[in-house]
Amino acid sequence: MSSKPVILTGDRTTGPLHLGHYAGSLRNRVALQHDHRQYLLLADAQALTDNAHDPARIARNVIEVATDYLAVGIDQAVTTLCVQSALPALAELTLLYLNFVTVARLERNPTIKDEIQARGFGRDIPAGFLCYPAAQAADITAFRATLVPVGADQAPLIEQANEIVRRINRQAGRDLLPEATALIPPVGRLPGVDGRAKMSKSGGNALPLSACDAEIAAAVQRMYTDPDHPRASDPGRVEGNVVFTYLDAFDPDPDEVGALKERYRRGGLGDAALKQRLAGILRDLLGPIRERRAAIARDPDRVRDVLRTGTAQARRLTEETRDAVQDALGLFRL
Amino acid sequence: MSSKPVILTGDRTTGPLHLGHYAGSLRNRVALQHDHRQYLLLADAQALTDNAHDPARIARNVIEVATDYLAVGIDQAVTTLCVQSALPALAELTLLYLNFVTVARLERNPTIKDEIQARGFGRDIPAGFLCYPAAQAADITAFRATLVPVGADQAPLIEQANEIVRRINRQAGRDLLPEATALIPPVGRLPGVDGRAKMSKSGGNALPLSACDAEIAAAVQRMYTDPDHPRASDPGRVEGNVVFTYLDAFDPDPDEVGALKERYRRGGLGDAALKQRLAGILRDLLGPIRERRAAIARDPDRVRDVLRTGTAQARRLTEETRDAVQDALGLFRL
Known part of the structure; x- marks a missing residue:
């Protein structure tokens, strides 16, 4: 076991990454990866919570985002790259945690409220979208992460995850899971090239990392x-x-x-x-x-191998956590 | 592959079964098990959706309920007994299906509305409880069940599961998953010995199967x-x-x-x-x-073995379905 602080971070695989990701997170990850135990989650399951109509796009971009990671200098020898949907223990912990949070509490989460409005969901919020803070709590705790880099607007998600951690720990009768700290970058979000607050591919104001x-x-x-x-x-x-x-x-x-x-x-x-x-x-x-x-994109099998190796490692870790949580709560074990 | 119709049924493991269960479901299961491919799910994960404060009770009753099944004549040679929480593919499918159903639709489900009222949850509904119809859709489809024995009050859950099936099939572009039919027993619910409509252990008006x-x-x-x-x-x-x-x-x-x-x-x-x-x-x-x-209770290891064998079989089947759904939707596969 390494005694370095554990970081969990990652991206929804909705499209290739751009300069905004580089400024806001990627270069920090490259800088942090040696002094921290860093897990980088390709969050394809979370991406589906508001993209169920286009699962193929989410799938296609797993390799794209992983390629971006390696291109900016993420080193698979020190950072574990893993695919969320290939880690069943995350789904198991999510369903368990959903029993420890109320619908009203999820609806009150400021990040979720803002994002529901931004997406124009109205009353037709996919249930998976409302529940994703519990899924994020599962991600964070499964990796036993104590540091989670997020934008300032995402800090309420870390607070929500910590509330779930406290409820699980109270039920378990001991400090089973660690609480996490939001690592908020000192510089704000990079605006789009047109000056709008958010750089995004769909907004047409992003500079992709592959730009010539x-x-x-x-x-x-x-x-x-x-x-x-x-x-x-x-x-x-x-x-x-x-x-x-x-x-x-x-x-x-x-x-x-x-x-x-x-x-x-x-x-x-x-x-x-x-x-x-x-x-x-x-x-x-x-x-x-x-x-x-x-150069990396010419050999997608190598990228896939990096993901296979990282995901296998993440699988062992997340299943260990799942077992520990199930045992501490006294759940049935065959 | 057997061509017999597939039944999925089971019980929340909240306590040992009683005469009401025998009249309403157990004897039907014994009668149906030879002409049908029957899966019997010990629904410990679902039981947690409104019992997160007492997980040990849910765990303890898995073996109790399995013992009841075997005692009434469920034959493990023809009926597969399996433990819900030991089937990660069910959790994976649940999270996926939650993206295909809105919060508003879950809240409109008449069974859920009644049960929320009966439990006095008010606004403090555990999110897992609101989501359990999606979990039931996962259970039903993972086993490719076409017949689901339920009380008349539970029929809306089957309708909800079928809605999810139709949405998945539409997204997949083909009839990937079968819809299920509710098998509603001809006789109504057996009243408690005191005449109240519902026999329940907590109501103190139940006759346990082990009654002398x-x-x-x-x-x-x-x-x-x-x-x-x-x-x-x-x-x-x-x-x-x-x-x-x-x-x-x-x-x-x-x-x-x-x-x-x-x-x-x-x-x-x-x-x-x-x-x-x-x-x-x-x-x-x-x-x-x-x-x-x-006699069965004297050898709990035998009961555990029955559950291990059945769960291993169910694991293969549910993971096959999960893979088929992921592939049909074009999700990422490592």
Whole structure:
């Protein structure tokens, strides 16, 4: 047993990952993987909770997302990559935990409320969607994770998982399962290239990790800057200027970004020069990722092998936890 | 593959079975087991949906209920006895099906509405309880059952399961899963010995299958008859008279019961004679069951072996169905 803190993280496999994922989570995972015991869950079962009409897309993107992980530098020797739907113990724990949470409590979860509204479900919420916080509690506890990287808007899910943990522990009469801490990234969500708050493939404002130089140039070209700054000599606004937001996120020289902001505010720095700088930085960032991605994608069997190995390991761990929970609650064991 | 119609049935393992179970389901199962492919599910996972506070009781009663099954004449050579919580594919299918049913639809289910009221859950319904119709759909379809014996009050659950089947089949683009038919027994529910509609251990008006002759005599003695019939010579009421209800259910000579009803209505037949007849019939019925039960209970390892064998068989079948559903929907397979 490793004594490193255990991280559980992952993505719904709804599509290939993009620069927003890189900024918000992927590069953190690469940085954290050596000092932590990291499990990376390809959450295809969770993705189905609001995509039951298109299961093939969810399936197809398991390999895509795994390829993204390896391309950005996730090292399968230290990070375990595993497929949620291939871990039956997660489903067993989910069903068990659903008995320890009320419908009213699930409906009160702020994240679920927001997401129900964002998806326009109204009264027709798939039951699986309402229940997914219990599934997430199963994921977190099955891996005995104590650190779960999430966006600030997802923190209520960790609180809900911890409530379930406390109810299970009370029923078991001991501290069987650990509570988890939300690891909220210091920088906020990267906006889309059009300036909208959320970068997403379906929103058409995302830069995929596989973007070529021409796509990068085109995306940077259409980036929202300051509409009241048509000439380089005019003073410009830095706040809400997507190019600066991206420079803050990716420029390796923050001092220089500070100086550029100063000049932009004062007047005398045009969007063209700024965008050229950003395009260069993104080319340097995404170029090697794109090349590694292409090389990995030429051998999908290797990706599948990585998932098989990781999932087999995750299977042993999650079944151990399931057994421990069943025994601690005094459930029947054949 | 057998071409016999497939029956799935079973019981929540909340306590040992009683005479009400015998009249309503057990004797039918014994009669049906040779002409049907019968699976008998010890529904410990479902029992937890409203007993999460007392999992040990649910666990303890798995062996009790299995012992009851064998004692009444369930033959493990033709009926497969299996434990729900030891079949992970049922949990996997349940979570999948929850994506194909809305919360609103589950809340509208008349059986669930009645049961929520009966249990006094109010707004604090355990999520697992609201979701159990999807779990039942998983049970039914995993065994590819087409006949499901249920009380009339449970028929909406079969309709709900069939709705899920139709949604899955539509998504799969073919008739992957069969719809099921509710097999509603011709005779209604056996009332408690006190005349209340439902016999239950917790209601204190049940006769357990293990009842000894003295318990049988005492139960029959306190049976509700006709309070306006204090003397044998008075005319008496047959309707609502629990002794006659039980004679209808268990007397091997229905013609004689008809003649007794005639005499009782006319006047000239006392409760004492009637109760004596019923006590004799119940002694003849329960005596051999009690003896077989005692013999079986002396060897719990044998019961456990029966469950192990049946569950292993059920595991293969339910995992085959899970694989078939996952493949037909195009889900990811490692």
